[in-house]
Amino acid sequence: MAPGKPAETSENARPARRRLSVDRRRGELVAAALKLFGGRDAEDVSIDDVASAAGASRALVYHYFGGKQELYLAALRGAAVELESRLCRDEGGRPLDELAAALRRYFDFVEEDTAGFAALLRGGPARRAGEAGEIVDGVRRRLFLLIQRQLRVDEPSPVLRLTLRTWIASVEAAGLDWLEHRDLDRAALERMLVDQMVALCRAAAAYDEDVERLLAELV
Template identity: 25%
Template sequence: MATRTRMTPEQRRDQLLDLGAELFASHPYDEVHIERVAELAKVSRGLLYHYFPSKRDFFVALLARENAALMDETAPDVHLTPAEQLRRGVEAFLDHCVGHEFGVRAVFRGAVSSDPDIVAIIADSIDRQVERILIATGAPATPAPMLVLALRSWIYQVRAASYEMLSDKRASPDDVTRMLMAAFVGTISGLSPEVVPPAMAAVLGTLVTPR
């Protein structure tokens, strides 16, 4: 007779979040009943609510976990040039989206939420990505507001393109990376020269891969 493997609390929590990601990725938030997660995991509702007291707590935990994984997998290699760091960062972002499709879809659904904790998680992710680019390109401690606006706008484009790539399987990560690198050049080139750090300006021409 087969014996059931007992999970650690961390393993059980991850299992529940994995199952929840699938539900939130394919259904609007209001249509998801997290009791269904307990059914899929074959655990009691009491155990589910032990880990996550409410659906909101569950969803916030899911987004926090996905954001932590994203930031870890896209961490820059400081030994690379700024141009290489940027390209590798985009490639890692797209790889993460492919490897964590359910979680990424759930995050994108959560991006339209007005819940302050959810808004804060997504805002923190974008802020940290902007900071990484600023550090890599030697920007001053207080960068020009237009530069920050431009970088934030480009990161929103990266996120949107990643989501569209998941929806349209005809789009390859290589093609999306090439497009986003060109978009970065166009975005920064549209700024006044005085707001662009010299290191960032110096690498713009190296970012677009010829066809």
């Protein structure tokens, strides 16, 4: 030990190393779980499957997460946070330009975090219940608010609310289909989805004056 340098006590030295190790290990377990939950229904994935995929023991998984449900929720939360962090940036410009930019970031997530996206949306809302459903619905609510802000809408009418929710469902379905087949150019798919938004607004404008005014601003 160098002269004049105080010795570190075990109490001072260990906590930082322990926290780093815990975070890293939890991250490895969550990443392994996401890959499994993204490819199979949650009920078909066991703690043993996760432990084997992560190169860990069954006891270690239980030590960090207590059980499969807690691990499943942690995996979903991590994927949700990552997706929302990509979508929350505003780039300015015309409403449709902002929508197109948000779609690019959305599909960046689809392509770069395939397991996270699939874990969030695979199976659809009918297969979600409890806290898992709340996490997925929370992503949808925040996406809805983002689109509402991009379209400069303060309070959507019932017709516009339904229109935006229909479009969000189309985007989710398109992401899952693209992951499965990848037989459509991604940039073309994104442009098509923007065009679908306009088409939905055209149809809805016949039933709602607010949507008609919005459509005039979009095109």
